[in-house]
Amino acid sequence: MRYLCNVCGSRLITRFPKVIDPATGEAFAVKKCVECGLGHTLPQPEDPGRYYGTVYYGNRHGITSAFCTRRRLRFVAAFATPSAGGRLLDIGCGDGTFLIAAKEAGWEVMGIEVHPEPR
Numbered sequence: 001m002r003y004l005c006n007v008c009g010s011r012l013i014t015r016f017p018k019v020i021d022p023a024t025g026e027a028f029a030v031k032k033c034v035e036c037g038l039g040h041t042l043p044q045p046e047d048p049g050r051y052y053g054t055v056y057y058g059n060r061h062g063i064t065s066a067f068c069t070r071r072r073l074r075f076v077a078a079f080a081t082p083s084a085g086g087r088l089l090d091i092g093c094g095d096g097t098f099l100i101a102a103k104e105a106g107w108e109v110m111g112i113e114v115h116p117e118p119r
Helices: 062-077 097-104
Strands: 012-020 027-033 039-042 087-091 108-112
Touching: 012 039, 062 097, 087 097, 097 108
Parallel strands: 087 108
Antiparallel strands: 012 027, 027 039
């Protein structure tokens, strides 16, 4: 079956053929768009909420949380800088830790979270 990108409609290639979800033990593939680079989880779950339990949200050791935030900022900086447009949307922003760091780095930020209340 040929899959197309949800954003630009281009062809997807396999990035990781088998990834195991730690919460459910289910296997998924991760595919990547050849044009825009967006990653896609396949098959796409009908109810993603079941993959985001209490283990997923928060409870990271301070050092781990800081490392992950810095890594995400470096990833974003590889493609854009705040002066290149300045807006950053974090879909699935969790507790907002990354948004706070991005704002401190000069971004105008906005986030959306399916479960905004602490779990």
